[in-house]
Amino acid sequence: MAKTIVGLEVTEESVRAAELSLGRKPQLIAYGEVPLPPDAAKDSEVLDAGAVAVALRQLWTGARFKSKDAVLGVASRRILVREYTTQAMRPDLLREALPYQVQDLLPVPASQAVLDFFPLAQNGDQVSGLLVAAVSESIEQIISTLAKVKVRAQAVDLAAFGLARATASLAAPDEIVATINIGDHTTQVVISRGGVPLFVRLLPIDVATAAALRHSAEVAQPELELAAATGNGHGSVAAAAAPGRTRGALRAATPPGASDLAARVRSTLAFFGSRSGAAPLTRVFVTGAGAAVEGVMAALTAAIDTPMTIVSAGDVVSVVTLPPAGDVSLNLVGTIGIALGEARR
Numbered sequence: 500m501a502k503t504i505v506g507l508e509v510t511e512e513s514v515r516a517a518e519l520s521l522g523r524k525p526q527l528i529a530y531g532e533v534p535l536p537p538d539a540a541k542d543s544e545v546l547d548a549g550a551v552a553v554a555l556r557q558l559w560t561g562a563r564f565k566s567k568d569a570v571l572g573v574a575s576r577r578i579l580v581r582e583y584t585t586q587a588m589r590p591d592l593l594r595e596a597l598p599y600q601v602q603d604l605l606p607v608p609a610s611q612a613v614l615d616f617f618p619l620a621q622n623g624d625q626v627s628g629l630l631v632a633a634v635s636e637s638i639e640q641i642i643s644t645l646a647k648v649k650v651r652a653q654a655v656d657l658a659a660f661g662l663a664r665a666t667a668s669l670a671a672p673d674e675i676v677a678t679i680n681i682g683d684h685t686t687q688v689v690i691s692r693g694g695v696p697l698f699v700r701l702l703p704i705d706v707a708t709a710a711a712l713r714h715s716a717e718v719a720q721p722e723l724e725l726a727a728a729t730g731n732g733h734g735s736v737a738a739a740a741a742p743g744r745t746r747g748a749l750r751a752a753t754p755p756g757a758s759d760l761a762a763r764v765r766s767t768l769a770f771f772g773s774r775s776g777a778a779p780l781t782r783v784f785v786t787g788a789g790a791a792v793e794g795v796m797a798a799l800t801a802a803i804d805t806p807m808t809i810v811s812a813g814d815v816v817s818v819v820t821l822p823p824a825g826d827v828s829l830n831l832v833g834t835i836g837i838a839l840g841e842a843r844r
Contacts, residue, residue, distance in 0.1 A: 502520065502521055502565070502566075503518050503519060503520055503521060503528060503564075503565050503566040503568075504518070504519055504521060504566060504568055504569070504570060504653070504838050504841045504842050505517065505518045505519075505564055505566055505567075505568065505569040505570070505650075505838060506518075506519070506569070506570050506572060506661065506834045506835060506836070506837035506838030506839075507569040507570065507571050507572065507645075507650075507834070507837070508543070508571075508572045508574070508658065508833070508834050508837070509540050509543055509545065509551060509571075509641060510535075510540065510543070510574075510682065510683065511535070511540055511541045511542065511683065511684055511714065512534060512535060512683055512710040512711060512713070512714045513532050513533060513534045513535055513554070513710060514532070514533050514535060514540075514551065514554045514555055514558050515530075515531070515532040515533075515558075515830060515831070515834050516530065516531060516532075516558055516559075516562065516564065516569070516834065517529075517530040517812075517831050517834040517835045517837075517838055518530065518562070518564045518565065518566060518838070519816065519835065519838045519839065519842040520842070521841075521842050521844075522842070522843075523843065524817065525816060525817075525838070525839060525842035525843060526816065526817045526818070526819045527812065527816050527817065527818045527819065527820065527831075527835060528565075528819055528820055529562050529563060529564050529565070529820065530562060530812075530823055530827070530831055530834075531558050531561055531562030531564075532558070532827055532830070533554045533555075533557045533558045533561065534554070534710070534713065534714070535550060535551065535554050535714075536550050537714060539551055539554070542574070542575040542576055542577065542684070542685065543572075543573040543574050543575040543578075543637070543641070543658075544575055544577075544637045544640065544641070545637075545640045545641050545644050548640065548643070548644045548647065551644050552644055552647040552648050555644070555645065555647075555648045555650060556648045559648065559650070567649055567650050567651055568650075568651050568653050569645065569650050569651065569652055569653065570652075570653055570654045570655075570656055570837050570838055570840060570841050571638075571641060571642070571645070571652050571654070571655045571656070571837075572655075572656050572657070572658040572661050572833065572834065572836075572837035573633060573637075573638070573641075573655060573656070573657060573658060574657070574658035574659065574682070574685055574687055574701065575633065575637065575701075576685055576701050576703050577606075577633070577634060577637070578631065578632065578633045578657065578701065579604065579605065579606070579630070579631070579632040579633075580629060580630070580631050580657065580659070580699040580700075580701065581604070581629070581630055582627065582628070582629060582630070582698070583601070583604075583616065583627070583628060583629070583630035584625055584626070584627040584628075585597075585600060585616075585625070585626060586624060586625065586626075587621055587624050587625060587626040593616060594614075597614050597616060597630075598610070598612075598614060601614065601630060601632070604630070604632075605632055607634055611634060611635055611636065612632045612633065612634060612635055613632070613633045613634075613635045613638050613655070614630070614631070614632050615630075615631040615632075615657075616628055616629070616630055616631070617629040617630075617631065617660075617696065619695070619697065629696060629698075629699065631657055633655075638655055642655075653841060654840070654841060656837050656840055657699070658680075658687060658833050658836075658837060659680075659687045659688075659689040659696060659699045659701070660689070660696050660699075660836075660840070661833050661834070661835075661836030661837035661838075661839065661840065662678040662680050662687060662689050662786070662832070662833045662836050663678060663689045663691035663694050663695065663696040663836070664694050664836040664837075664839045664840060665678070665810075665815040665816075665832050665833065665835055665836030665839060666678045666691075666694075666784045666810060666815060666832075666836075667691070667693060667694030668815065669784060669808075669810065669814065669815070670781070670782065672692075672693040673692065673693070674692065674693075674781045674782070675690065675691075675692050675697070675778045675779065675780050675781060676690070676691060676692075676780065676781060676782050676783065676784060677689070677690045677691075677768060677771075677780055677782075677783045677784070677805070678690075678691065678783075678784045678785075678786070678810075679764060679783060679784070679785045679786070679787075679790075679799075680786050680787040680832070680833050681706055681760070681785065681786075681787040681788070681789025681790050681792075681795060682706070682708075682787050682788070682789060682830075683705070683706060683708050683710055683711035683714070683788065683789070684703065684704070684705050684706075684711070685701055685702065685703055685704070686701075686702040686704050686706070686760060686763075686764065686787075686789070687699070687700075687701055687702075687787075687833070688700045688701075688702065688764060688767050688768070690768075690771050690780070692778075697771075698771050700767045702760075702763050702764070702767070704756055704759060704760050704763065705756055706756055706757075706760065706788075706789035706792055706795065707756075707792060708788040708789055708791075708792055708826065709788070709826060710788060710826065757792075757794045757795050757797075757798040758798055760789075760795065760798065760799070761795075761798035761799050761801065761802035761803070762802060764799060764802070764803065765802040765803055768780060768783075768803065768805070780805045781805070781806075782805060782806050782807070782808065783803060783805050783806065783807045783808070784807075784808055784809075784810045785799065785807055785808065785809050785810065786809065786810045786811070786829050786830075786832040786833065787829055787830060787832070787833070788826035788829050788830050790809050790829055791809075791825070791826060791829060796809065809829075810829075810832055811823075811828040811829055811831075811832065812827075812828045812829075812831040812832055812835060813828065814832075815832055815835055815836070816835050816839070
């Protein structure tokens, strides 16, 4: 049996992974991130399997991961996540009944969807929870791409669930907290208690992170890439600045989407809080590379009254190697959370 597990994400800009030791107190032992060429992937969907496979091979080689077993985290805006209530029944019977029950809610036929139901509470003979539906073709495409480099997908997890898992240790078990992951094109908002997700929203908002700027400038050229330290002290390719401009200069301007991001996050949190019986949020955790973009946290702080804390990889798991830094550390929080689901089994 493998002694480690790898959490893996495929984004529009890169492939990113974190390897954790197994056990009650998992530790981060290796990590890495390799940029993708333009149009290789989008929203956790593989568009160019060959290019993604090359990046995955570079990732595993550069980071020197010990395991080829991975948990795949997905965060596509095409994934449906909504509250759902159904008749309480055995899990196996529910899996059989779910496609027929939710067909009218799906954008594609149930036969073309991967369905999951995350139960949260039962009232009499009714059970309520979160319904998750993804297009099966997209999931199968990623899994087949992993197979090209002999990486085994042990499970597929919603990336937002990993975020809730990752920040659970930062709050009391009964606290209601929100974790916001600000990515290059998608912001994930998950409200949870004790690591259990209660509410999820994926917001399609572009944020001018360094990786997004690099990608939009089509810097798929080796001279525009910088080596970043990975978890075992070896090199992994990471995003870098364009020639003649420092990374700080790229991030100096206030992003035009900051106000829109803050307004939509505030609306999302207010919607959750306005529901009957909803407990108040006690704190908000913010992560993802977008959190470091100048102007983003100021806009969020002005829009949201709840105390906010920026969370990095070292805040959510013990690191036994060279600690990640910068955008990599912020992005790895969700990746670590994806792996935690299997690491603690």
